[in-house]
Amino acid sequence: MHAITQHSFGGPEVLELTDVDRPQPLPSEVLVRVRAAGVNPVDAMVRSGAFPLLGEPPFVLGWDISGVVEEVVPGVTRFDVGDEVYGMAFFPRPGNAYAEYVAVPSRQLARKPRALDHAHAAALPLAGLTAxxxxxxxxxxxxxxxxxxxxxxxxxxxxxxxxxxxxxxxxxxxxxxxxxxxxxxxxxxxxxxxxxxxxxxxxxxxxxxxxxxxxxxxxxxxxxxxxxxxxxxxxxxxxxxxxxxxxxxxxxxxxVTVEPDHVGLQDMAELVDTGKLRPYVEHTLPLTDAAKAHHLIESGRTRGKIVLTV
Missing domain, CATH: 3.40.50.720 (NAD(P)-binding Rossmann-like Domain)
Incomplete structure (x- = not known):
């Protein structure tokens, strides 16, 4: 599968599109076909080395995802193949969201708000759960x-x-x-x-x-x-x-340090679907433009969120 990886700390130019192995979900996990991945300021801080949360490269950045369940490990009862879901994967450990597929514990996900497309849903988890x-x-x-x-x-x-x-x-x-x-x-x-x-x-x-x-x-x-x-x-x-x-x-x-929380995700989805909450996405870019997305988020002038589509 395609993913955005980096092999050294540095500016946005260290982000590159590479081929990596597709993850295999473990017990309690589902495999999600990612449709969009949110970009957050912490992503740029980790990339630069200013906040070495993930240790030394190489790694795949990102935590916010919205997508479709591709595979369900037996024993997981919350989702079926084909369900649209969103969430924040594994934060503060590697979430690997800048990729075509992500394996995620089912209880770190919730059903995507019906009122949002994948790009807007991917803008919500980390920032929304923090709020x-x-x-x-x-x-x-x-x-x-x-x-x-x-x-x-x-x-x-x-x-x-x-x-x-x-x-x-x-x-x-x-x-x-x-x-x-x-x-x-x-x-x-x-x-x-x-x-x-x-x-x-x-x-x-x-x-x-x-x-x-x-x-x-x-x-x-x-x-x-x-x-x-x-x-x-x-x-x-x-x-x-x-x-x-x-x-x-x-x-x-x-x-407050944000934590994965499917209950919070469900509550926010209800607010979205009743018209009381709407993430604002100023920039939507393809996954291949991850470096440009990082330039934008480091400018400090963005309203709302930046999202990568996959």
Whole structure:
């Protein structure tokens, strides 16, 4: 089968189309014919060596997939051959998503949302589960709460805005002025242009802040929270000093590392199919253009997601 592999760390040019053996599914797994693979910032960080999550090359990047079940190992009861599925394979271990076929544990997959094609479904798992596990699982956001989401136009942020809104929250998002209309269109009640407005002047009583940006945003966000409010970060999750600062300020802290979760995938699919959640895909490219996709995601200017079609 064809797959995008790399044999050294480096720029996007290290990604190359190669022929590799088709995987053989093990007990508890299904073989999926991949129709689309999502591209995430972590993919580029792993490729470059900045975040050597997979060890030394060679390896196949990617975790987000949407496709069709090709083979079911006896004993697996969740899917049949021909079912359309989507999910996040094996994260943080090798998911091998930039390929024509992937073998995946059945409980890391869910049925693809009916309302989405494969390209849009592949945009959802990693970023969507990150948002879901932050807003719903860690944040337990309830109707009427005030939620501030940093990076509301990004891959995780644009989904978090919609998930929080679907739960009845008053949603405030930071974004550049160029993304103002986009983020308002997602359902945000307020959008703060971080280039011209200090969000700590505009927000002081949030029940939850979700930080997808990092840097000094986490520490500054403590001032935007009400006493007892929760700071959720998907960037500085291991920052013990930030955790301590939150405690000393009378706020709570949660660092979230995304995990495979078929229940979360099923819940998001229901939101999609009821019209409350829609992943935005700015660029759809063929698998052979994986290097171009990485150039785009490293630009930092993408709205929503980038997807490779297979």
């Amino acid at each position: 879901w596990q932050s807003v719903v699982d860690a944040g337990e956001v309830q109707a009427g709460q005030r939620v501030l989401i940093h990076g509301g136009g990004g891959g995780v942020g644009h989904l978090a805005v919609q998930i929080a809104k679907a739960r009845g929250a008053h949603v405030i998002a930071t974004a550049s002025g160029a993304k103002y209309d986009f983020v308002r269109g997602l359902g945000a009640d307020e959008v703060i242009d971080y280039r011209t407005v200090d969000f700590t002047d505009a927000v002081t009583d949030a029940d939850l802040v979700l930080d997808t940006v990092g840097g000094d945003y986490g520490r500054r966000s403590l001032r935007a929270l009400r006493p007892g409010g929760l700071l959720v970060t998907v960037v500085d999750r291991a920052d013990t000093e930030l955790r301590q600062a939150a405690i000393e300020a009378g706020r709570r802290f949660a660092g």
